[in-house]
Amino acid sequence: MxxxxxxxxxxxxxxxxxxxxxxxxxxxxxxxxxxxxxxxxxxxxxxxxxxxxxxxxxxxxxxxxxxxxxxxxxxxxxxxxxxxxxxxxxxxxxxxxxxxxxxxxxxxxxxxxxxxxxxxxxxxxxxxxxxxxxxxxxxxxxxxxxxxxxxxxxxxxxxxxxxxxxxxxxxxxxxxxxxxxxxxxxxxxxxxxxSNVDGVLPKFFAPVSEKPEKPSTPFYYIGKFEWYKGFGELTELWTALPPEISKYPIDCFGGGSQMKEIIDTCKENGLQINHQPPTLSPEVKLAPYKTFINASVSEGLCTTSMEALAMGKWLVIPEHPSNEFFYGFSNCLVYRD
Missing domain, CATH: 3.40.50 (Rossmann fold)
Structure with a gap:
């Protein structure tokens, strides 16, 4: 062949x-x-x-x-x-x-x-x-x-x-x-x-020579601004966390038709979302963040979660069949409710 x-x-x-x-x-x-x-x-x-x-x-x-x-x-x-x-x-x-x-x-x-x-x-x-x-x-x-x-x-x-x-x-x-x-x-x-026949680009494993300015929060999300991407569940998770964590906003990279509605609704329910535009160089833009919060269970296997693990970040995800591949990684934190 x-x-x-x-x-x-x-x-x-x-x-x-x-x-x-x-x-x-x-x-x-x-x-x-x-x-x-x-x-x-x-x-x-x-x-x-x-x-x-x-x-x-x-x-x-x-x-x-x-x-x-x-x-x-x-x-x-x-x-x-x-x-x-x-x-x-x-x-x-x-x-x-x-x-x-x-x-x-x-x-x-x-x-x-x-x-x-x-x-x-x-x-x-x-x-x-x-x-x-x-x-x-x-x-x-x-x-x-x-x-x-x-x-x-x-x-x-x-x-x-x-x-x-x-x-x-x-x-x-x-x-x-x-x-x-x-x-x-x-x-x-x-x-x-x-079988997971996908992966991440090599640059996500490489150190970034020049990091962007340190953000105001250690937490980020990257993906579409659509309700089915888990924003409702993310708000519930955030409001259940202790104040020393929930006081932080989440920097969210992406766009979508429901963006304004999502940002406004999350704010009303105690979650401050800082919108960041989509990026062609996520391995650079995301370098200064420590934790990727991904409440979505709508993917087959989330590429951005793989990228977060490759960059050595903490990955916070719900227990779900779409996330089973990630459970064995030491920097993956799984919550059940």
């Missing part, structure tokens, strides 16, 4: 796991001597790009985004030898997600191994094409807990719509010969594999 194709649902500069992790995976495979082509979505609409990329960052042509990604890889000291290819896609705001706008079975080339990052997402609107893919071996990697995502998206209708989505989700995954779930918190077929 020599040729590998990886297809994912997002791309740098969108700072999300499905953009970053496949890049790192492709880089690692190239270092091991494989010929790798990574397919990422090309969203042509500037308005859509503005909705998902950092402020002021948009591209007129795929070549511009390709150059941006290559520079990002070089800055992270990752091998940029994988071929970066684009498939036409559209951002659907109501789902806050990118979906292919082409028939992937026809668009993707024949290959020895095809790795589908989030196959249930890639083929959500074209399930009939899953069985038409041209590859000697096909592997799907399940990264996202869409049940939580649906509960947030559907609101009061989630009690009826989420079970329907879960059934459709499982139907898609069963069409693949091999499905790898990052944790047991993620749904998958009976013959699937549970």
């Amino acid at each position: 020599k040729d590998i194709c990886i297809v994912t649902t997002a791309s740098i500069p969108w700072l999300t796991g499905t953009a970053i992790l496949p890049l790192a995976r492709a880089s690692a495979l190239v270092q091991r001597g494989f010929s790798v082509r990574l397919y990422v979505p090309w969203v042509e609409s500037k308005n859509a790009q503005s909705a998902i990329f950092p402020p002021g960052v948009t591209f007129s042509q795929p070549e511009e985004q390709r150059a941006y990604v290559k520079k990002w890889l070089e800055d992270k000291h990752l091998d940029a030898g994988a071929e970066l290819a684009f498939y036409p896609a559209k951002y659907i705001a109501v789902f806050r997600s990118i979906y292919p706008s082409v028939n992937l079975a026809k668009f993707l080339p024949e290959t020895d191994l095809l790795i589908l990052e989030e196959p249930e997402h890639l083929f959500f609107f074209q399930p009939w094409n899953l069985s038409k893919l041209k590859a000697a071996k096909i592997c799907g990697i399940v990264l996202t807990n869409y049940s939580y995502y649906c509960e947030d998206l559907f609101g009061k209708l989630s009690f009826a719509l989420t079970p329907l989505y879960d059934a459709y989700d499982l139907f898609l995954k069963r069409k693949l010969p091999l499905v790898i779930r990052l944790s047991s918190a993620l749904k998958g077929p009976e013959n699937g594999v549970v």
Whole structure:
């Protein structure tokens, strides 16, 4: 086996796991001597790009985004030898997600191994094409807990719509010969594999030569400002802590449609959140903090928790199947209620 194709649902500069992790995976495979082509979505609409990329960052042509990604890889000291290819896609705001706008079975080339990052997402609107893919071996990697995502998206209708989505989700995954779930918190077929096939970038293990100014609090959170990311649970946790701890605010890095509502509600309930913008260099920005507080249980396996452990920080997390991988680390603190 020599040729590998990886297809994912997002791309740098969108700072999300499905953009970053496949890049790192492709880089690692190239270092091991494989010929790798990574397919990422090309969203042509500037308005859509503005909705998902950092402020002021948009591209007129795929070549511009390709150059941006290559520079990002070089800055992270990752091998940029994988071929970066684009498939036409559209951002659907109501789902806050990118979906292919082409028939992937026809668009993707024949290959020895095809790795589908989030196959249930890639083929959500074209399930009939899953069985038409041209590859000697096909592997799907399940990264996202869409049940939580649906509960947030559907609101009061989630009690009826989420079970329907879960059934459709499982139907898609069963069409693949091999499905790898990052944790047991993620749904998958009976013959699937549970394994952490992700990791963190090398720079999170390296000492930072020049640390930013010392923050006013030792505690931080990094991620989306969405209620399903555990902000309600975080507030409950914080108000139950002794005053010598709960007197501190939490610096929260990220953004999202519910940001103002979350900050205001948390403040009303005794938790002061200091908003910090998203960062392209978390290994630098987070260097002076001591503790990552992550109350979310909505992930399959949280990359930012892995990054905190790699940086030698204390990690505070709830007991949950999505967090089982972290229990054995000496700098991980698990709470049960």
